Amino acid sequence: MYKIYVLLIALFITSEGFSQTNHERDSLTIRSIYDMALLNGKSYDWLDYLSNEIGGRLSGTLNAEKAVKYTQAELEKLGLDKVWLQPVMVPKWTRGFPEYAYIETGPGKTFITDVCALGGSVATPDLGIKAGVIEVQGVEDLAKYGKEQIEGKIVFFNRPMQADLINTFQAYGGCVDQRYAGAMEAAKYGAVGIIVRSMNLRQDDLPHTGTMSYGDTPVNQRIPACAISTNGADLLSNTLKLLPTLQFYFKQNCKVYPDVQSYNVIGEITGTTYPDKYMVVGGHLDSWDLGDGSHDDGAGCVQSMEVLRLFKEINYKPKHSIRVVLFMNEENGLRGGKKYAEEARQKKEKHVFALESDSGGFSPRGFSFDIDDANFAQVKSWESLFKPYLIHYFEKGGSGADIGPLKESGMVLAGLRPDSQRYFDYHHAANDTFDAVNKRELELGGATMASLVYLFDTYGMANGIPSVKK
Known part of the structure; x- marks a missing residue:
């Protein structure tokens, strides 16, 4: 009996030491993500071009197609394993x-x-x-x-x-x-x-x-x-x-025209351990035409692109295949999100996690999750890792319109939740322009997204883990 007791203590100490080591490693990795985003970020420059050189990106317009070509070219510069365009038919309406x-x-x-x-x-x-x-x-x-x-x-x-x-x-x-x-x-x-x-x-x-x-x-x-x-x-x-x-x-x-072809823009880092299990991070590339769509949703697109760039910069090799998806036509049809989910099911691709940023480029406060209890318990265990960055909001709720069609049993869907008090001052209006976006707040959002993706990639989904009885 004594030997069993000693063995249990030894296992407990070993487990605690391992947990502490993991926490320190995760803390350092997340610190490196934030440092890279804030000291050597790319998202603000990308948004500057999308907003000021291209402008509003209403589905079916020339500007939307310019945005497709631009973001495809920028993803290719990152040295990802794959970059491609996914055709999707979208409505065409002009003011x-x-x-x-x-x-x-x-x-x-x-x-x-x-x-x-x-x-x-x-x-x-x-x-x-x-x-x-x-x-x-x-x-x-x-x-x-x-x-x-x-x-x-x-x-x-x-x-x-x-x-x-x-x-x-x-x-x-x-x-x-x-x-x-x-x-x-x-x-x-x-x-x-x-x-x-x-x-x-x-x-x-x-x-x-x-x-x-x-x-x-x-x-x-x-x-x-x-x-x-x-x-x-x-x-x-x-x-x-x-x-x-x-x-x-x-x-x-205004006038309604027949549907036209456009594209989702997709880039991928192939996973080292689970290459056939996919994690998605994305935003929608289209916008309304009154402003240049900087908050809705240029910010979400460049933050999502930044997630993969940050992983490349810190030489993080993910276990799962991680995709950035810039969805077309969220604003007036959700065709891009539906098309991506449809093809994923046709190809029998296993998606385990998806994160969307579509709430503006303001200071990040945390995430809302469409999630089961086991995975939410795992998320709550990571709160201390985010505390130094003033990220405190971890709640069950909605995720994002574009990733919603992907939902399957056991899958984790998440939405970045920035401070929302000023968002509707700009939403769908002529003042949704580049000058309304703060560089530091935008970069903090991208780093926060990358940190959550890193943690889910490292620890996987908690599906099937029994709850601990107290």
Whole structure:
């Protein structure tokens, strides 16, 4: 009995020593990742070119194709084991000549206001649309007013983002349905157009675009849809209270074309131990056209590229095959994410982990995980490794739109979570430009992503590990 007791103590000491050694090694590796990113980073230069030399990268446009060629060439310079383009058919929608709108309170009495067409909207008639306005607080309000009050009018969806929610993505989710489905639902009541309050927590004059859907509405029954700035929305709402009979005019010149071919851009470092098990890190290469898409999602793309570059620079040879995937068409179709998952299943590729950055280039705070309990327990055990870098947020939740289609049982999906308080000031608006991105914050995000990928690559997935009974 004594010998067994001594043996157990020896095994415990050995295990503790091994664990301590692993922690020190991991700490040093993560330190080297952050040092390389902050002292010799590449992500900011890549973003500078994407934003200032190419610009907005709406799916199906020349700029999107320029971005494909540029990022492919930059990945090839890194000396990865493989770099290739994955063809994907994407929608093509153009904004056309800038939109114009005004509020008319009487003959000759007008106030110009800032609007922009929602992505995928049809154009107005050549002379524009002028009609009365009915204000509602959401799609669910339409039934309350009915066809009798809505027919022939422009529906004004004016539900704001809920400012008392600390999680700004939760606030966004609480009102984005009026942008996405507003036109489809308002058309059923005979509306001639819709105006949607911009998804923005700040008061400004910048309308924010975003995707919308007509569902199965026949083409000849589709109505034009635009977003109005938060200042414009408040002006319209207050004026309506004083003068319910006012008229609103807007003209937009957008057009929908047949689908065109584009590409996902993919680079890979082949794993030394598990070459047939894949870990993905990525963002979406397309953006809206009003700004240059620096936060949404140029930042996520260059941070993902930086993960593989950092591994090459510190001479880290991953056990699993690690891919960077720059997805095309997240904004108005998710075609790139769906195509990648479809081909992965066709080829019977085993994906075990995926991480997406699509929340802006602000200071990283941590990650949210679509994950099982065993893997989440493993993540929580790594918290002390991230503490020196002020990374503290490790929660179960969503991951990313592009990696969502990859989800399979036991797979770990993660999303980088930067500080989100300013994100919706820029999201889908004309001020989403390079000057709004802080170099250091961008680089910290890339290093944080690389650190998480390193840990999952080193320790693998915790699937099947029994929970410890207390």
